[in-house]
Amino acid sequence: MKYIDxxxxxxxxxxxxxxxxRITTRPWTMMEICGGQxxxxxxxxxxxxxxxxxxxxxxxxxxxxVTPAESIDMAIAIAGEAGVxxxxxxxxxxxxxxxxxxxxxKARGADVRMVYSPLDALRIARETPSREVVFFAIGFETTAPxxxxxxxxxARDGIENFSLLVSHVLVPPAIEALLxxxxxxxxxxxxxxxxxxxxxxxEYEPIARRYRVPIxxxxxxxxxxxQGIYLCxxxxxxxxxxxxxxxxxxxxxxxxxxxxxxxxxxxxxxxQRWRGIGEIAASGLGLTAEYARYDARVRFGQNRTASxxxxxxxxxxxxxxxxxxxxxPAFGTRCTPERPLGATMVxxxxxxxxxxxxxxxxxxxxxVVSR
Amino acid sequence: MTEGSGxxxxxxxxxxxxxxxxxxxxxxxxxxxxxxxxxxxxAFAASPSDLVHDGAVLDIGGSRFAFTTDSYVVRPxxxxxxxxxxxxxxxxVNDLAMCGAQPLFLSAGFILExxxxxxxxxQVVASMRAAAETAGVRLVTGDTKVVEHGKGxxxxxxxxxxxxxxxxxAPTPQRVRPGDAVLLSGDxxxxxxxxxxxxxxxxxxxxxxxxxxxxxxxxxELIDAExxxxxxxxxxxxxxxxxxxxxxxxxxxxxRVDESAIAISEPVRGACExxxxxPLYVANEGRFIAFVPPNTAEQALSILRRSPQGxxxxxxxxxxxxxxxxxxxxxxxxxxxxLDMLSGEQLPRIC
Numbered sequence: 001m002k003y004i005d006x007x008x009x010x011x012x013x014x015x016x017x018x019x020x021x022r023i024t025t026r027p028w029t030m031m032e033i034c035g036g037q038x039x040x041x042x043x044x045x046x047x048x049x050x051x052x053x054x055x056x057x058x059x060x061x062x063x064x065x066v067t068p069a070e071s072i073d074m075a076i077a078i079a080g081e082a083g084v085x086x087x088x089x090x091x092x093x094x095x096x097x098x099x100x101x102x103x104x105x106k107a108r109g110a111d112v113r114m115v116y117s118p119l120d121a122l123r124i125a126r127e128t129p130s131r132e133v134v135f136f137a138i139g140f141e142t143t144a145p146x147x148x149x150x151x152x153x154x155a156r157d158g159i160e161n162f163s164l165l166v167s168h169v170l171v172p173p174a175i176e177a178l179l180x181x182x183x184x185x186x187x188x189x190x191x192x193x194x195x196x197x198x199x200x201x202x203e204y205e206p207i208a209r210r211y212r213v214p215i216x217x218x219x220x221x222x223x224x225x226x227q228g229i230y231l232c233x234x235x236x237x238x239x240x241x242x243x244x245x246x247x248x249x250x251x252x253x254x255x256x257x258x259x260x261x262x263x264x265x266x267x268x269x270x271x272q273r274w275r276g277i278g279e280i281a282a283s284g285l286g287l288t289a290e291y292a293r294y295d296a297r298v299r300f301g302q303n304r305t306a307s308x309x310x311x312x313x314x315x316x317x318x319x320x321x322x323x324x325x326x327x328x329p330a331f332g333t334r335c336t337p338e339r340p341l342g343a344t345m346v347x348x349x350x351x352x353x354x355x356x357x358x359x360x361x362x363x364x365x366x367x368v369v370s371r
Numbered sequence: 372m373t374e375g376s377g378x379x380x381x382x383x384x385x386x387x388x389x390x391x392x393x394x395x396x397x398x399x400x401x402x403x404x405x406x407x408x409x410x411x412x413x414a415f416a417a418s419p420s421d422l423v424h425d426g427a428v429l430d431i432g433g434s435r436f437a438f439t440t441d442s443y444v445v446r447p448x449x450x451x452x453x454x455x456x457x458x459x460x461x462x463x464v465n466d467l468a469m470c471g472a473q474p475l476f477l478s479a480g481f482i483l484e485x486x487x488x489x490x491x492x493x494q495v496v497a498s499m500r501a502a503a504e505t506a507g508v509r510l511v512t513g514d515t516k517v518v519e520h521g522k523g524x525x526x527x528x529x530x531x532x533x534x535x536x537x538x539x540x541a542p543t544p545q546r547v548r549p550g551d552a553v554l555l556s557g558d559x560x561x562x563x564x565x566x567x568x569x570x571x572x573x574x575x576x577x578x579x580x581x582x583x584x585x586x587x588x589x590x591x592e593l594i595d596a597e598x599x600x601x602x603x604x605x606x607x608x609x610x611x612x613x614x615x616x617x618x619x620x621x622x623x624x625x626x627r628v629d630e631s632a633i634a635i636s637e638p639v640r641g642a643c644e645x646x647x648x649x650p651l652y653v654a655n656e657g658r659f660i661a662f663v664p665p666n667t668a669e670q671a672l673s674i675l676r677r678s679p680q681g682x683x684x685x686x687x688x689x690x691x692x693x694x695x696x697x698x699x700x701x702x703x704x705x706x707x708x709x710l711d712m713l714s715g716e717q718l719p720r721i722c
Contacts, residue, residue: 001640013704045706094395107393116571116646222704337713338401348647358708 007221008044016226017049020233027053028236029185030229031178031321033171034192035062035349036220042354044222050229057185057321058354060174061192063139064091064347065319066274071167072097074302075136078165079110081300085128087121088136089143090114095343102136118143118150118164125154125162134296137166142194144168144285145259148266151291163296166286169272171195172203173283178320179211186321188232190218190225193247200255204243212241219247266291275343276316315342318351325355332360399608399654400713424543426470428536435536437472439463442529448491450569452561452580455528456495458656460502460510461585462607463532468587469603469659471542471594472534474506479513479530484523495526506585508532534587540594542662544621546601551690552668553626554661556589556675557582558634558683559611563653564642575645579638582680584657589678593661598671602662605655612651612698612710614660619697626698627688628710634683651700651710652717662690 032038038058041047047056060066076097079086086102093103093114106112111131115121118135125133137147147164154162171192178184191204196217208215214235218228228246235242245251265288272284287295297303312330317323325331325344335341337353344350395402426439443459453461460477467474479499483492503510561582568575586605593600602622606614611633619626635643635650643650657680663671668686675684698710 001637001644004640004644008703010704043708044702044704045708048706103393103395104391107391116573357711360709360711 004221007219007223009223012223013049013226016223016230020049020054020226020230021051023230023237024051024054024233025237027055028187028233029055029057030188030190030232031057031059031186032190032218032225033059033061033175034190034195034220035059035065035347035351036194037190037192037218037225038062038351039349039354040220040222041225042358046222046225046229049226054229054233056229058318058324058351059189059321060178060274060277060319061140061171061195062319062344062347062349062351063143063169064095065315065343065350066169066277067092067095067138067167067343068273068275069097070273070304071138071165072102073099074297074304075102075165076100076105076110077302078134078296078300079105079112080108081132083130083132084300085111085113085124085131085133086136087113087115087118087124087133089116089138091347091349092136092138094340095346096340118147119153122150122154122159122162125159126157129161131161132299133162134300135162135164137164137168140169140171140192140195141199141263142192142197144263144267145198145256148259148262151266151287151294152262154294155291160293163294163299164287165296165302166267167272168267168285169274170269170283170285171199172207173280174274174277175204175207175215176211177277177280177283179207179213181320183322186213188214188236189216190228190232191215191243193217193219193224193250196245196247196251196255198256198259200253201243201245201251202253208241208243214241215243217243217245217247217251219250274319276313276319278316311341313342315344315352318344325352326359328352332356397608398713399613404712424470425466426472428470428472428541435538437467437470437534437536438532439466439470440529440531441466442527444524444527445566446524447566447569448495448525450581451565451578453565453583453656454495454498455526456498457502458581458583459528459530460499460506460508461583461656463530464502464506464508464585464587465605465656465659467532467534468585468590469542469605470534470536471540471590471600471603472536472587473591474508474532474534474585474587476511477503477508477530477532479510479528481513481515482523482527482529483515483517484525485517485520487525492526495528499528502585506587537594540600542600542603544602544604544618547618547622547624547662547690548601549624549690549692550665551601551662552665552671552686553615553628553688553690554663554668554671554675554684555611555633555687556586556659556661556678556684557657557680558636558639559606559655559658560635560639560643560650560653562656563610564639564648566654567646568642573642573646575638575642577638579636579642582655582657584680586657586659589675589681590659592674592678593671596670596674598663598667598674600661600663603659605659607656608654609713610650610652610654611660612649613712615698616710616712618660618662619693622690623693625691625693625696627691627701628698629688629701630703631701632685632687634685648717652713665689
């Protein structure tokens with residue numbers, strides 16, 4: 001497939017692997033931000049191609065994983081109300097709140113629909129004026145513009161039976177939060193290519209300077225990731241700390257200004273709780289006063305701030321790069337995709353789910369030997 | 372479950388997995404297998420080898436017959452490359468073929484929803500007739516029920532089939548052994564993506580048609596060529612990966628598969644990339660996997676390649692002694708990964 005196969009070329013992968021080995025003189029620890037990158041790394045075994053001592057930690061960039069349990073609880077409560085059609089991305093449906101998931105609510109009779117875009121939810125609202133259609137707006141800066149577009153269109157077309165349960169989050173404040181913790185181990189970042197496609201990478205430049213960390217805007221295919229790792233290692237070895245753009249076929253320094261403008265119109269930045277991590281200042285999005293009437297929390301009188309019940313789940317440590325999934329005593333035994341203790345085991349972008357799917361059998365026997 | 376161990380329907384599933392049926396229980400993954408293991412098998416299986424396959428092989432008066440049943444609830448009723456009627460015939464024909472049987476007779480049960488246009492029923496029935504003619508089976512009995520408006524998606528079909536087996540033909544996972552070659556009869560992922568695209572109105576460029584087709588003809592050619600079919604299976608729900616995992620578990624072997632040998636058409640790959648689906652887990656309705664002795668692999672392959680839709684047939688891997696890992700995929704860039712069963716249905720990712 002054009003534009004995919006080129007980035008999975010086995011010969012080029014070998015060449016990059018050699019280049020990485022050639023420039024690496026000592027151990028380094030990097031973090032890939034995005035859950036999509038985590039899955040690509042684990043699926044293709046990219047981390048196993050790196051020199052000894054060079055390790056990748058898996059970051060908090062799994063939108064489903066960091067959506068707080070109370071948001072899911074609110075989603076389930078709203079979905080259970082008479083006359084409500086509740087729309088969500090498919091990935092979110094299986095994630096447990098403090099008591100059950102949206103899929104379980106659907107099985108009990110709630111009208112829960114899987115949609116591919118917030119605009120699909122808006123279309124359902126338009127076609128079924130007798131129902132209150134609610135969209136569960138989660139995700140990073142990648143999905144936020146589509147949410148903003150749906151609200152703006154609802155307002156433009158006077159569609160009032162549509163509302164949003166907003167739980168959008170932002171990447172740069174999370175990176176700063178990670179770098180500010182005393183036990184931080186991350187020396188360089190692979191920033192999320194699709195987030196930067198929307199936002200550009202200007203906002204990462206002060207972070208790279210202030211914390212002295214290289215940040216490489218990186219794509220998702222095996223060669224993207226290896227090139228991103230190579231660029232990051234080269235900066236680390238040379239003692240530089242800059243923002244570099246590996247994913248230049250998609251990302252510009254200024255990003256997508258139209259999308260950013262729409263987001264500014266619809267959203268305001270606010271404090272946000274991240275599941276497993278806690279509250280981070282200025283790391284979430286809420287609706288501005290102009291669009292506040294589309295807030296499902298207000299419309300359905302749902303405003304919970306339940307604290308998360310204590311479990312043996314170490315998702316918080318994993319999302320902060322302090323542990324890896326195989327370090328968890330519950331991994332693969334008391335915590336599986338069918339009976340998850342935490343969201344990182346459920347979401348298709350969650351680190352635990354990636355390890356469960358691709359690495360579970362290697363937990364005791366080491367690596368699968370490639371040919 | 373052994374005889375005499377008792378049968379109780381109390382708490383068939385452990386706590387925490389929910390006390391009601393979820394859609395994932397029908398997804399062909401781990402939850403469905405548990406449901407069979409914990410609810411159906413204790414109730415119905417007389418011996419451990421019962422209810423482990425989509426079809427049963429019965430000895431009646433010295434002759435061997437394959438017997439199978441399946442229900443079809445696909446939505447929409449009509450999709451590129453097929454409809455619920457042709458699917459219901461081909462699916463049951465294929466379950467018989469995977470037992471190594473020549474399909475003979477089918478029954479059909481219809482559950483119709485009040486308000487279904489009779490014209491649509493005509494179309495479905497005509498399509499069933501055409502599919503039955505193509506597959507060389509006769510529809511000999513049936514049943515019709517009507518449910519109230521809102522209690523069914525227009526139309527559900529159940530088909531049951533019976534077929535005859537020649538002496539010596541007995542493909543089962545238990546006969547799979549190290550050294551066997553693994554053949555796949557064509558490219559994968561077409562049915563699942565075709566139905567998904569039609570249902571969700573994805574507006575993908577270039578229409579992807581379902582691969583729904585009868586497989587018995589090709590299987591009979593393999594049998595006629597005296598290829599010793601150790602195991603046959605069609606990778607329907609749960610896709611190629613789930614089917615291989617099931618066989619590896621049942622056979623107690625490791626299956627090694629080369630990702631580069633598995634044909635996936637460009638439109639299917641594109642749709643899967645966009646939707647975040649793994650084509651290895653997407654349903655097929657006109658493909659099968661065959662395990663054959665290595666010295667007959669090339670001959671079997673040439674028969675598959677000559678079959679309808681068989682241009683992309685390939686030897687995709689081989690069987691090795693068990694190392695406790697089930698199915699190992701040699702990836703495109705040189706790494707290897709273990710393939711696993713999904714817990715429920717694949718859910719598209721967010722971004």
